[in-house]
Amino acid sequence: MNLPAARALPDGMALHLGSNDRPALVVFGALRWNFDWQRPQQLLTRIAKHYRVFYVEEPRTTHQDPWLEATEAAPGVQVLVAHTRCDAPGFHDEQLPVMERLLVKFLRERGVAEPLAWLDTAAALPLAEALQPRALVVDCHEDLAGGCDAGVPRGRAERLLRRADVVLAGGPSLHEALRHRHANVHCIANGVAAEHFAPPAPTDPSIAAVSARAIHAAIPNPRLGWCGVIDERLDLTLLARVADLRPDWQFLLAGPLRGVAHEALPRRGNLLWLGPQTYAIQPHLQAHWDLCLLPLKADVCARHAAPIEALAYLAGQKSVVGTPVHDVVALHGHVVRIADGPEAFVEACRAALCERGPRRRQRGVDALIAAHSASWDRAAERVRLLLAEFAHEPAGDAAELAPALLAATARQGLQRGAACGA
DSSP: OOOOOOEEOOTTOOOOTTOTTSOEEEEEOSSOTTTOOSHHHHHHHHHTTTSEEEEEOOOEEOSSSOEEEEEEEETTEEEEEEEESOOOOSSOTTTHHHHHHHHHHHHHHTTOOSOEEEESOGGGHHHHHHTOOSEEEEEESBOTTSGGGTTSOTTHHHHHHHHOSEEEESSHHHHHHHTTTOSSEEEOOOOBOHHHHSOOOTTOOSHHHHHHHHHHTTOOSOEEEEESOBSTTBOHHHHHHHHHHOTTSEEEEESOBSSOOGGGSOOOTTEEEEEOOOTTTHHHHHHTOSEEEEOBOHHHHTTBOSOHHHHHHHHTTOOEEEOOOHHHHHHHTTTSEEOOSHHHHHHHHHHHHHOOHHHHHHHHHHHHHHHHTSBHHHHHHHHHHHHHHHSOOOSSHHHHHHHHHHHHHHHHTHHHHHHTTO
16 A cells, blocks of 8 residues: 655756646645555556646644655656644645745746646645646545545635536545536546456565465464555444454454544454555455455445445455445445345355355456456546546647547446446
8 A cells, every 4th residue: 555665856856757848737635645555646646647746745844944845756746745833734724824835936946837736625725726726626535524624614615616627526425415516526436456456376476475475374264354544434343243243254454544543443353453554465465365345334435435445356356245335336236245234244244255156256257347347547547538628728639639538438437427426
């Protein structure tokens, strides 16, 4: 889940990364770039082939004079972090004047004027407006009225939607919640890099493979696993009860904590918390599991994008058991077993572990079809075409071709679009 180490840029040096005639895309991210390798990173690293991407993180506190740190996080992507004397958390209004001054100066020195702005948090809206963007894109992978935006000034989420030229919804539930609040909402559900999560060779000599084998060496089967951010979506009560019902099963949970205190994690002899893991090791962890889990709170998940973990499991050709989360049922209900309540969840897991023969093979085929039809490449291309169509780009091939290509992309994604309520 962690990214390769970023490289610091020399002070005052402009990073060209190909061509400065590409339009600039300034992104205001609710999470730090290196926190996890998920939707923002997947989309933006692909869009960076066509844009100069500046990813603006929340500020950090310094006792020195305020300054702006720039690092190269990926080809075409610079991460910008303001260091200020203010202790207010996140994109707090007290941080914004200093951040604005630093950011405007940085962009001016690099010849960036009227960039395209991209936000996934309403808290940063005043910063985006200060840049006088030619268009504003909102990527909604959490409910703007909650999650990362809890505590922002009242009414700012609605103002963000009024200002937005295009809104991207990260799944069917968010699309349904937003489509009556904005005239230009598009469902861009989470995708997967299917080739990354393909089952690795048992004797893979890579460091990630060796590490995964070492982690599992003393853990007996059956092993049931979760790999993803451990946050408010995860039903810890369900997990504890299921672990109690089946003390002979081993439950492994890998991922960083977000909004969940370490002390709140249930403790059982067969509940193993593996902590944050790298993106490279994820397919190797899954390869050691007999079953993958989506033990999520259905009501909470309605405020989030479609669970990114589901497609990673399916790309790894794993059997999956989940709770009745709307987006999981809508997008993957034909291949993921759905169970409501601890006893039913245990029974669904037992059935999945025991499944053999043609049914298991067919489920594996269905899983691969689901994964390969939901690639991040396709999602990023849909986003790029939407930007060309609605973000007032300078005339060019992409802008001229956008309407026809958008129609073709829509036809390709018809099944997923229907699930999103399109």
